[in-house]
Amino acid sequence: MSPIKITTPLDDEIILKLKTGDEVLISGTIYTARDAAHSRLVKLIEENKPLPFELKGQIIYYVGPTPEKPGEVIGSAGPTTSYRMDKYAPLLLEHGLKGMIGKGKRSAEVKESIKKHKAVYFGAIGGAGALISKTITSSKVIAYEDLLSEAVRKLTVVDFPAIVVNDVYGGDLYEEGREKYKNKYSK
Amino acid sequence: MRIIKSEEISNAVKNLIIHSSINLPEDTHNGLKAAFEREISEQGKTVLSKILLNAEIAKNESKPLCQDTGLAVFFVEIGKEVSVEGKNLTEAINEGTRLGYSEGYLRKSTCDPISRKNVGDNTPAIIHYEFNDGEKIKIMYAAKGGGSENMSALKMMRPSDGKEGIIDFAVETMRSAGPNPCPPNIVGIGIGGNFERSAILAKKSLFRKLNEPNVDTELAEMEKIIFEKINNIGTGPMGFGGICTVLGVHITKEPCHIASMPVALNVECHSHRHSEIIL
Known part of the structure; x- marks a missing residue:
């Protein structure tokens, strides 16, 4: 099956079409945030203060790129492990976040939150930072510059490759994939 | 002097x-190519081909x-x-x-x-x-990298747990790690020494060239068993399902206390970057 092309911001109509295992190519604006930035974003929400960017319909990419060389848009920029953001993700989803891109398992609470707030968790290929960086056409730090590689960036992406891991229907690619290939090595 | x-x-x-940072070592490259040939999951094959393509881009563009x-x-x-x-x-x-x-x-x-x-x-x-x-x-x-290091584990086992206990510990650690440490992984295992020494042995095991045979035949046999068992979990490349969850299992052992059997497992990602120089 050829990849599904999607453009940000995401609405429920797009979200409902995406199923676990679907390959997607994402275009448009996405935002970056890792542990430290998440902790600050959640604090702002809890204090009823404005966020550095509008969450509604947006995708957050869990990434801390390498510094760009002169003339480069961005350095190497693959996903980081997502479970570290599990503590913060449900509140962001409650406030309109529609997508997350990372790698690795999510908690039961995050998966429940994905269903409840109609969102999606995409997996990108960890360790493919050079390849992925080619789909990023602009990058600008918009908040928390003091966090260096962990600052919040606004990225423009064209055909960013990812795969639907957790969909709105409760699907989980990691569980389904493992079940399918269990004990197949010896066969 | x-x-x-x-x-x-x-x-x-x-x-x-x-x-x-930009050149994938030859042993890692060969390991990934062999995994690509062996993998039966279509999704897994796609992931491995992109990892190999990433290595080419990194080298050609001097990008990490x-x-x-x-x-x-x-x-x-x-x-x-x-x-x-x-x-x-x-x-x-x-x-x-x-x-x-x-x-x-x-x-x-x-x-x-x-x-x-x-x-x-x-x-x-x-x-x-x-x-x-x-x-x-x-x-x-x-x-x-931090993602794979975070999935590592150390256990002070009982001598009576024996080889089977060590094998189970390794397999269960990798089962619980699942997609998190960027599989296919390399697993370094240190057996013996004491608490800190077993961890250093596990780390050092990662420096052995991928699939260079273990000179200790008993450890080589254990490596083979653990390799098969982990690849039978089904995690696969990036955890999307498949039969290539590990590229290699490397074990090192050293004498330990008569009361102890320390076992440390250090997980390494597929971007297995290591090199050496002699001055």
């Missing part, structure tokens, strides 16, 4: 770091293979007939680390463990020293 200037060491370390350019880990062997002039060896290696991560445009990933404030230059490097005869200094470097 042979004299080496500390600048020479710093410079060599800098070059090792920059080279490693992965944005996590790691903590700088060194195993250093020092001959008894060599002396370092200028800075001491630890300072010289840290200076090379500073230069490598800055001039190579690599990510600085060291931070205070409590405040989380970034140190800013990726120091201190983590350095393990060993001494031998001769007049050379051998420096082995690995860029160790």
Whole structure:
């Protein structure tokens, strides 16, 4: 099956079409945030203060790129492990976040939150930072510059490759994939 | 006594770091190619082909293979007939680390463990020293990423747990790690020594060339069993399902206390960046 092309911001109509295992190519604006930035974003929400960017319909990419060389848009920029953001993700989803891109398992609470707030968790290929960086056409730090590689960036992406891991229907690619290939090595 | 200037060491370390960040070592490359041939899951094959393509792009464009350019880990062997002039060896290696991560445009990933404030230059490097005869200094470097390191584990096992216990511990650690440490992984296992020594042995096991046979036939047999069992879990490349969850299992052992059986398992990602130089 050829990849599904999607453009940000995401609405429920797009979200409902995406199923676990679907390959997607994402275009448009996405935002970056890792542990430290998440902790600050959640604090702002809890204090009823404005966020550095509008969450509604947006995708957050869990990434801390390498510094760009002169003339480069961005350095190497693959996903980081997502479970570290599990503590913060449900509140962001409650406030309109529609997508997350990372790698690795999510908690039961995050998966429940994905269903409840109609969102999606995409997996990108960890360790493919050079390849992925080619789909990023602009990058600008918009908040928390003091966090260096962990600052919040606004990225423009064209055909960013990812795969639907957790969909709105409760699907989980990691569980389904493992079940399918269990004990197949010896066969 | 042979004299080496500390600048020479710093410079060599800098070059090792920059080279490693963009060039996937031959053994890793071959391991990934073999996995691509072996993998039966279509999704898994796609992931492996993209990982190989990423290596090509990194090399051609001098761009880091992965944005996590790691903590700088060194195993250093020092001959008894060599002396370092200028800075001491630890300072010289840290200076090379500073230069490598800055001039190579690599990510600085060291931070205070409590405040989380970034140190800013990726120091201190983590350095393990060993001494031998001769007049050379051998420096082995690995860029160790956080995602795979976080899935590592250490267990003070009972001697009665035996080989089966060790095998189960390794398999269960990798089952629970699942997609998190960027599979296909390399698994380093250290058995024996004591609490800290087993962890160092596990790390050192990762420096053995991928699929270079273990000279200890009993350990080689254990490696084979663990390799098969982990690949039967079904995790597959990036956890999307498949039969290639590990590229290699490397075990090292050392004598331990009669009451103990320490076992440490260090997980390494597919971006297995390691290199060495002899000065």
